[in-house]
Amino acid sequence: MILTAESIKQIKESAARYPHRKSAILPAITIAYRQVGHLNDDIYREISKIINIPQSEIAEAATFYTLFPKQPVGKYLIQVCHNISCALMGADSLVEYLEHKLAIKKGETTKDNLFTLISVECLGSCATAPMMQINQDFHENLTPAKVDKILADLKAKG
Amino acid sequence: MFYSPVITNASEAAKSDKLHLFRYVEDPDQVKVATYEQHGGYKAWRKALTGMSPEQVAETVKNAGLRGRGGAGFPTGLKWGFVPKNSPKPRYLVCNADESEPGTCKDRVLMERDPHAVIEGMAIAAYAIGCHVMFIYIRGEFNHSIDRMEAAMREAYAAGHLGKNLYGTGYDLEMIVHTGGGAYICGEETALLNSLEGERGMSRMRPPFPAIEGLYACPTIVNNVETLATVPHIINHGAEWYRKLGTEKSAGTKIFSLSGHVKRPGNYEVELGFNLKKFIYDPAFGNGIIGDKKLKGVIPGGASTPFLTPDMIDVGLDYESLTVKGSMLGSGAVIVFHEQTCIVWVLLKLIHFFHHESCGKCTPCREGTAWLEQIIHRIEAGEGHPGDIEAMDEVCSNILGRTICPLGDAAVMPIQSAIRLYRDEWQYHIDNHRCLVDTRFEFK
Ligand SMILES: Cc1cc2nc3c(=O)[nH]c(=O)nc-3n(C[C@H](O)[C@H](O)[C@H](O)COP(=O)(O)O)c2cc1C
Numbered sequence: 396m397i398l399t400a401e402s403i404k405q406i407k408e409s410a411a412r413y414p415h416r417k418s419a420i421l422p423a424i425t426i427a428y429r430q431v432g433h434l435n436d437d438i439y440r441e442i443s444k445i446i447n448i449p450q451s452e453i454a455e456a457a458t459f460y461t462l463f464p465k466q467p468v469g470k471y472l473i474q475v476c477h478n479i480s481c482a483l484m485g486a487d488s489l490v491e492y493l494e495h496k497l498a499i500k501k502g503e504t505t506k507d508n509l510f511t512l513i514s515v516e517c518l519g520s521c522a523t524a525p526m527m528q529i530n531q532d533f534h535e536n537l538t539p540a541k542v543d544k545i546l547a548d549l550k551a552k553g
Numbered sequence: 554m555f556y557s558p559v560i561t562n563a564s565e566a567a568k569s570d571k572l573h574l575f576r577y578v579e580d581p582d583q584v585k586v587a588t589y590e591q592h593g594g595y596k597a598w599r600k601a602l603t604g605m606s607p608e609q610v611a612e613t614v615k616n617a618g619l620r621g622r623g624g625a626g627f628p629t630g631l632k633w634g635f636v637p638k639n640s641p642k643p644r645y646l647v648c649n650a651d652e653s654e655p656g657t658c659k660d661r662v663l664m665e666r667d668p669h670a671v672i673e674g675m676a677i678a679a680y681a682i683g684c685h686v687m688f689i690y691i692r693g694e695f696n697h698s699i700d701r702m703e704a705a706m707r708e709a710y711a712a713g714h715l716g717k718n719l720y721g722t723g724y725d726l727e728m729i730v731h732t733g734g735g736a737y738i739c740g741e742e743t744a745l746l747n748s749l750e751g752e753r754g755m756s757r758m759r760p761p762f763p764a765i766e767g768l769y770a771c772p773t774i775v776n777n778v779e780t781l782a783t784v785p786h787i788i789n790h791g792a793e794w795y796r797k798l799g800t801e802k803s804a805g806t807k808i809f810s811l812s813g814h815v816k817r818p819g820n821y822e823v824e825l826g827f828n829l830k831k832f833i834y835d836p837a838f839g840n841g842i843i844g845d846k847k848l849k850g851v852i853p854g855g856a857s858t859p860f861l862t863p864d865m866i867d868v869g870l871d872y873e874s875l876t877v878k879g880s881m882l883g884s885g886a887v888i889v890f891h892e893q894t895c896i897v898w899v900l901l902k903l904i905h906f907f908h909h910e911s912c913g914k915c916t917p918c919r920e921g922t923a924w925l926e927q928i929i930h931r932i933e934a935g936e937g938h939p940g941d942i943e944a945m946d947e948v949c950s951n952i953l954g955r956t957i958c959p960l961g962d963a964a965v966m967p968i969q970s971a972i973r974l975y976r977d978e979w980q981y982h983i984d985n986h987r988c989l990v991d992t993r994f995e996f997k
């Protein structure tokens with residue numbers, strides 16, 4: 396089993412709230428993603444058993460959504476918004492800065508498996524650009540000094 | 554102090570008897586039900602439920618002239634009226650909090666800083682259409698908004714504003730917070746409903762319209778966060794009060810997200826009809842262009858609305874005035890860029906977005922956005938061909954009006970306007986294999 400007892404409990408509770416069972420799919424994959432950090436067939440199979448919906452229907456929905464990585468990523472997933480408002484405020488140079496600091500290219504993971512760097516579409520922080528999301532947290536109005544500190548703190552935490 | 558450091562004009566709103574959405578968004582306690590109640594919160598919900606019929610509520614909102622703030626500007630009360638009166642099926646209200654139109658970051662402030670206003674508006678709308686289970690669909694990346702809305706919902710239940718037999722009237726109302734999976738298209742209401750049903754988030758053919766057959770094939774109303782957060786104020790102060798705000802056809806106030814090359818980006822509530830030039834240059838709002846450079850263009854209503862050039866910005870921010878200028882109010886996301894911005898580069902960012910977010914259901918949008926991205930990409934890379942502008946025009950006209958949902962049109966309209974308004978610059982890029990201006994933005 397990949398999913399913990401706590402995740403299973405959350406999935407069951409959430410499923411009980413909906414008038415129709417299929418609506419529980421997206422919450423279930425969200426809960427699984429938050430625990431594991433990515434999704435795969437084994438996870439779909441476990442969810443399928445918990446909410447009693449065919450695995451193919453879980454996979455069908457899950458593969459539509461880009462929020463959930465389908466392969467393992469580093470402990471910290473860095474998502475830089477590359478859309479217009481952030482781009483006007485230097486999002487491309489932010490990506491380059493992160494590539495340089497982490498010594499990886501966009502799309503790659505550091506050797507210690509700590510950081511994965513990707514860029515994504517608008518994250519709704521247009522008036523506090525540029526910004527990046529690291530796991531569940533938003534970091535806005537970024538400057539090189541702020542980025543340095545955020546990375547140093549995460550490295551110290553490990 | 555706040556999760557998002559975004560600037561607002563709450564202090565202006567606090568002094569004004571017209572602005573109402575942002576009055577308390579700089580008060581960190583506003584997220585608590587007790588503070589919200591002290592500020593007059595849940596009075597409108599009680600008033601509607603205990604003193605008004607559902608028809609009266611819908612009629613009041615209709616007479617107020619409130620129009621949807623999600624992008625299309627459809628009259629809210631009128632939409633509520635489309636729900637069949639004698640359908641035996643349950644009805645559903647869905648608050649659209651998928652906020653993902655590039656440039657738009659207003660609903661997030663309301664959810665993070667005034668979540669009870671959203672819940673109260675949802676409750677009143679639910680009552681107006683006879684709904685007993687209401688949903689809010691929040692984009693999955695907005696973790697803080699999700700936490701805030703869930704916390705506020707629990708408090709609202711505990712305080713008796715949600716749940717069974719509300720205010721002793723026998724009316725039951727449940728609320729469910731549902732979160733998305735990172736797809737812009739799920740902000741389109743029929744795709745949202747598919748997503749909520751556990752399907753892939755692809756748009757549906759209309760008719761049937763959601764008001765007749767929406768969620769679980771039942772009558773459903775989808776409204777934007779800001780639209781719903783406005784409703785309690787209309788119930789409290791009356792349709793007449795609201796109607797007098799803004800312009801004759803664009804009543805009320807609206808939150809505009811100001812981003813890009815301005816000195817003071819932020820979220821600002823203003824009356825509809827507010828002058829765009831003033832909005833960009835006034836110290837209380839945008840405070841002018843970064844580095845006092847020259848303005849080159851403005852996208853007034855989010856990434857899917859046509860551009861305005863500097864000679865066009867002496868215009869009111871309302872539905873009608875922007876239409877006269879060939880653009881649209883959209884979601885109210887004003888994106889500003891200065892003279893050192895290459896228009897081809899801007900369009901590449903935009904078309905990449907629409908291509909990436911196309912759900913793929915209809916061919917013109919799925920294939921057309923891919924072709925457009927290819928062409929714009931090669932022009933931007935200095936490898937444009939003679940005839941590329943005409944090719945883009947042709948692809949655009951084959952998408953426009955031929956798709957299942959408005960995403961196809963949304964992708965096309967900024968391109969067509971950028972070609973019309975900045976044609977020389979496109980031509981320069983193709984002929985000289987380089988930008989007319991040096992576009993390189995450093996973050997610092
Ligand atoms: C591609 C696309 C994306 C949309 N995204 C949103 C969104 O994020 N939020 C929103 O409220 N409306 C969005 N809309 C508009 C909705 O379809 C719908 O019109 C709106 O939620 C209705 O609410 P309103 O009448 O209160 O504006 C989008 C429309 C399209 C075509």
Ligand code: SF4
Binds near residue numbers: 915918
């Ligand atoms: S227009 Fe685009 S996004 Fe809309 S249904 Fe067609 S393919 Fe999907």
